[in-house]
Amino acid sequence: MITYLEAIRLAQQKALATDPRVFLYGQDIGTFGGAFKATKNLSTEFPGRVLDSPLSEDAIVGIAIGAAIEGARPIVEMQFADFSTCGLNQIVNHAATLFYRTGTPCPIVVRLPSGGTSGGGPFHSQSLEAVYSHWPGLVVLTPATVEDAYSMLLESVALDDPVVFCEHKFLYYHLKAERLPDEALPIGKARIARPGRDASVVTHGAMLHESLAAAELLAQDGFELEVVDLRSVKPLDTDTVLASVARTGRLLCVSEEWPWGGVAAEVIARVSTEGFGLLDAAPVRINAKDTPVPYHPELWAVHRPTASTIAAAARQLLHI
Amino acid sequence: MITYLEAIRLAQQKALATDPRVFLYGQDIGTFGGAFKATKNLSTEFPGRVLDSPLSEDAIVGIAIGAAIEGARPIVEMQFADFSTCGLNQIVNHAATLFYRTGTPCPIVVRLPSGGTSGGGPFHSQSLEAVYSHWPGLVVLTPATVEDAYSMLLESVALDDPVVFCEHKFLYYHLKAERLPDEALPIGKARIARPGRDASVVTHGAMLHESLAAAELLAQDGFELEVVDLRSVKPLDTDTVLASVARTGRLLCVSEEWPWGGVAAEVIARVSTEGFGLLDAAPVRINAKDTPVPYHPELWAVHRPTASTIAAAARQLLHI
C-alpha cells in the first residue's frame, strides 16, 4: 500500500528521474530525507540534485525563482506551510508576477505541508491556500487523495507556472492506495468524489474525508450528499461545482482554513453570482474557527470541521 | 480644508499629544516626515518619539510587538502596503496570535499606504486588506473618508488589538473635508454613504468614491443605488449590509483588491448564507482583474473598477 506521503516522495523521484531540469531544495531534505521523509533516499539516488538549504525561507524561494528563470524546475519544501510566511514575499511578489511583467514563466513548485494535526498548535497547522490564491499569478493545489498527491505533483513540475502545492499532513500516513495512477484528471478540474442528489458538499484537502464520512452518516438517514473535491483551489473549477449544484439545488462548503475570504467564501461567491437560480436554499459554509489553531487535541477537535459538524450542517441545510 | 493625508497626520499628532504610550517607528518618518509626509513635523514636535527605522519591515513590526507587550502603543508605517509582505510574518503569526495564546493584548497599529494610483505599478499599488483579514487576530480597517481616516486611526491606537490600517493613497491629496469630526461611528460599523432603494452597493476604500459616482450616473436614469461603506472589513458589519439588502433586494459588491477571496467574495458569502431570502437577484461582484496591478495608466484604468464599470454592472443587476 502506498501512503499519501509516499506518493509525494515517488512523484519527486519520478520527476528527478525523468526530467534533468528538476532539483530539490529545502531544509533537511538531503541525507535526512526531510522532516516528514518526503525526500527520503532521494539525495542518494540523485546525487547533487537534492540540496539542504540554510534556515532561510525567503532565500529558498528566491533561489528557486532564479533557477526557474535559467530553465530549471525546482521543487522546494517548506518544512511546514506555516513557515512559508517567511518566504511569502518571494512567492507572491516575485514568482507570481514574473510572467505577467516580463513574459518569462516561473515554473517553481513550493511544497507546503499543510493543515492541522493533533497537537500541532498555532504554528504547525495552518492552511494557507486562500492566502496564496488571493494574489494573482499562482496555481494553488490541494490534493486530497494518494492518487492526486502523486499525479498533481508531477503535473505541477511540468507546468510553466508557479505552483503552491498544499499537501495535507493529516493525510500523510493514514491515507493509502493500492497503486499509483497512470492517468489522472488534469489540474484545474474538480472531481465528484461521491455522487448524490440532495445537496452538494464542496470541499478540498483533509476535509474531503470528513465530508465523505458525513455523507455516510446522512446516507443512513436516506439522504445522498454529493461530495465535490475541488483538487485545485486556483484555478477553481466553477463549472463542475455549478453542475453539481444544478443537480442538487443545495450547497454546503467545507473548508479547514479560516472563514474570512477562505475557499468556502470564494465558492459561495461564485455559485451565488453565477448560479443563483440553481440554489433552492441559502448556501452554508463551515470553516475552522477564526482563531489560531489550538494546540490541545480537545480544542483542536472542535476548532476544525469534522464529520459530525458537517453532518449537522447538512441536516440543517436539508431541513432534516 | 483638510486632506485625507493631513487627517492621518493630525490623528498621529493627537495620539502622540494625548497618550504618552504612543510612538512612531518606520522608514523615513522622522525629520523627513515620511514618503507621503504623513508624519511631517511630528519628530520635531515630539522629540525622541518618532523614530527612523532601518530598511527592515520584519524588524519594524517585531519591534512594535515587543513594545506593545511592554505597554507602549506603537504606530508603524510601511512605506507602501506592498512592502508589508516583508513584515507579514510578524503581523499574522506574532501580533495576531499573541492575545489568543498568552492573554496579553498586542495593541499595535500597522499603517499600510494602500491601493492603486496612476503609474504605481505592481509593487506600489496593492490592496492587502483581504490577506490580513483571512488570518485570525487582526482588526483590518479601510477608511474611505477624511473623517474616518482621522477618527478610525485614533480609535485604532486606543484599541487593545493589533490593527492593520489600510489607508488609500489615491485619496491622500484630493479628498478634502472642512473639519475633523468630534464624534464618529465606532470601528466595526458600516455606514450608509448614500441611501437608495434599488440596489445595495457594498464597497470600501477608494472604491466608495467610484461607487458614489456610479450612483450619480444611475440616478440620472432614475435608479437609486444605496452605497454602503464598510469602513472596517474585519470585523465586517454584516448586520448593516443585510439591512441594506433587505431594503433593496439586490447586491453589488465593489472591491479594488483581487477577486479570489477578496472583500467582495466575503460579503457575498455572508449575504448569501445569512440573507439568502433577501436577495431578489444574483449578487454581483466587481474587483480588480486577477493580474498584478499594471504600471501604465491606460492599463491601470481598466484594471480596477471605475464609476463606469460599476454603473454598467449595476445596470445589468437592475436589468436596465
Place this chain on the structure above:
Amino acid sequence: MAKPVAPVSTSDYIKAYRVMLVSRVLEDKLAALYRAGMIKGGVFLGKGQEALSVSVGIQLRRGDLFAPLIRDQAGRLAFGDTVLDTLRTYLGSALGSMRGRDGNIHRGRPRDGYYAMISHLGAMVPAVAGGLLARRLRGESGIVGATCLGDGGTSTGAFHEGLNAAAVDKLPLLVVVANNRYAYSTPNSRQYACADLLDKAAGYGVTGHRADGTDLADCLRTLRTAIHQAREGGGPQLVVADLLRLVGHGEHDDASYVEESLKKSRLGADCLQLAESHLLDQKWASADDLRSWRNEAEREVNAAADRVRREPIPDPAEEDWTALSTATMRENPGTP
C-alpha cells in the same frame, strides 16, 4: 565608567548547577512521558545545553526581558518559570499558562517579561528589541533583554533585521547563539560559510563573546560579562557558545545524523556531568550532596507530574473562540 563585573562565586555556581539539575530531571521526565504517549504534541529538549541556558536566565533580574527558545528549559526555570507550569503545558492541563491553546516551548508570560516564542525562528530578536525600546522610551534604564537561538536561527532574515535594528538604537539586547553544530539535521557546513559565527558581530557593530557551552563556569562568566556590558550601555551583545545537543531535535528524532567524531570531541561532553565533577573536584559539594539534590529534584518533578495528571483538561465549551481581546471586534462567520 563601566562597573566591574563581579566574579562568579561558588554559591552562584551551585545555584546554577541546581537549576540545571532540575531542568535535566524534568526533561528526562518529559522524555519518559513522551515515550508513554502522554504528551500532547512534540517534545523538544535542551539536554547538553543547560549550562549555557541557565547562565542566561539566572543572571537576568526581575524586570529584565527574556525570550527563550527551543532548548532553554534551564534558562526558563532560572528566570522564574516553574516545573509545574512546564508539565501543565506539555501534559495539556487546563491550568497551564497557555490553557491548551499553545504548547511546549511556546509557553511564556509576556507581561512578566517572559516572552512566549513563536515557532518562526529569529522572530523573537526584534520583539525583545522592541520591548527594550519601549522601556527606554518610558524612561527606564538599566534593564536588559535576552533571547537565544541556534546556529540555524542565524540564517533567518528576522535575526539579521532584528539585531541590526537593535544595534542602530544601541539597545541592551543580548543575543545568545547556541552553536550546537546542527539545525535539525543540517550541519554547519550547509548553514553558513563564515569561519566562525562570532565573525558576524563586527558586521552588526556589536560586541561578541565566546563561551564554552559545556563549561558552566565559563558560561556564567561570559554571560555575566555580556549582560553587564549591555546593562551599562554597551549596546547589543552577541554571545556564541559551542556545544552539542545531547538529544534529538525532538524526542521523535534519534539524531543519527550527528557525526560520531563530534560526539566524541570536547563538544560532546555533558555540561551537567562536567559541572558535577567540578563540584566534587573543588569540594564545593560531596557525592551525598549531589545525590540529595537529585532526589529533591526528582521528588519535585514527580510530585508535579502526579498533580498535573489529575488536573482538568481544557473544555472546548468554555472557550470563547476569539483571537481578539476587544469584545466588540469579535465575529465568527462560517462556524455555525
Place this chain on the structure above:
Amino acid sequence: MAKPVAPVSTSDYIKAYRVMLVSRVLEDKLAALYRAGMIKGGVFLGKGQEALSVSVGIQLRRGDLFAPLIRDQAGRLAFGDTVLDTLRTYLGSALGSMRGRDGNIHRGRPRDGYYAMISHLGAMVPAVAGGLLARRLRGESGIVGATCLGDGGTSTGAFHEGLNAAAVDKLPLLVVVANNRYAYSTPNSRQYACADLLDKAAGYGVTGHRADGTDLADCLRTLRTAIHQAREGGGPQLVVADLLRLVGHGEHDDASYVEESLKKSRLGADCLQLAESHLLDQKWASADDLRSWRNEAEREVNAAADRVRREPIPDPAEEDWTALSTATMRENPGTP
C-alpha cells in the same frame, strides 16, 4: 591557480566612460521629461553612481547574470539594455520590453540574463544566486552573476538570507553595495551600526572589496578583480563602494536631507566629471573628443525619445488579463 586579472586599459576606461556619458545624458533627458509631465510614474536616477554601475555591467560577459537595481542605468546600458528600451519603458510605449505592465527600474529581460528587479529590496540577491545554482547544476562553469543594492538594502532579511545561502554553496555571486550614505532620507547612522559595511563580509565568509565610487579607474579595477575571483571559484564577493547619489531619491525628491558637508566632501564629487578630467589629464581624449561624444550621446537619446513619442501606447483591449502562462490555468472571476 587563479589566472591573473588583466589590468584596466585605456580603451577599457574610454569605453566605460562613454557608457557613463550616455547614461548621464539619458538620465538628464528622463529628468526633463519628468518635469514636463511626460513620464508615466516615477523617475529614479543613478546620477553620481555611474562609475560603479558601469564597472559592473561592462565587465560581465554574455551568459553572465545581472540584476541591476535602482541606480544602475549605466550598468544596464553596459550589459546590453538600450536607450530605446529605457525610454519606451519610462514613456509607456507599447513596444517596450515591459509592454506597459511594469515600468522604470523594474524592466529587464530575464531570459537574457538581465533580471527584472522587484521593488522589494534585497529580493534579487537570492534570485541571482538561484540562477547561478541552476547553471551549475546544468554543468556550466565560469559564469558570474551580479546584483547591486544600496546601504539600505543591506538591512533587509532578503540580502542576509540570500548572501548567506550563496556563500554556503560558494556560488559565483557578486553583491555590489553602493553606500551612498542614505536610504531615501535615512542616513547611515540610522541604518547600521557597524564601523563599515565591509565588516559584513567576514560574517558571511565571503571576500570583501572596497571601491572608491567616484573614481572610474578604481571601480573598474575593483570590480574586475571581484568578478575574476568569483569566476575562478572564489565564491561570493561583496563589493562596497563609497559615493553619493547626486540627485534625489526620485525626481520628486530634492534631497535636502543630504548634509552639506557630505556634498562638499570627496564623496560628493561627480564621477563623470572626474573621469573627464582624468581623460584630459592623461591625454586619452581631447576636449573635442569629449564634446563630440556628448553630442553623439545627445543625438542618440533625442532621436530615441522622438521615436518613442510617436509609438503606440498599450491598448487595454489587447491585453489578455492573465498572470499565468498556461492557458488552461486562467480564470477571471469578479471582472464581468
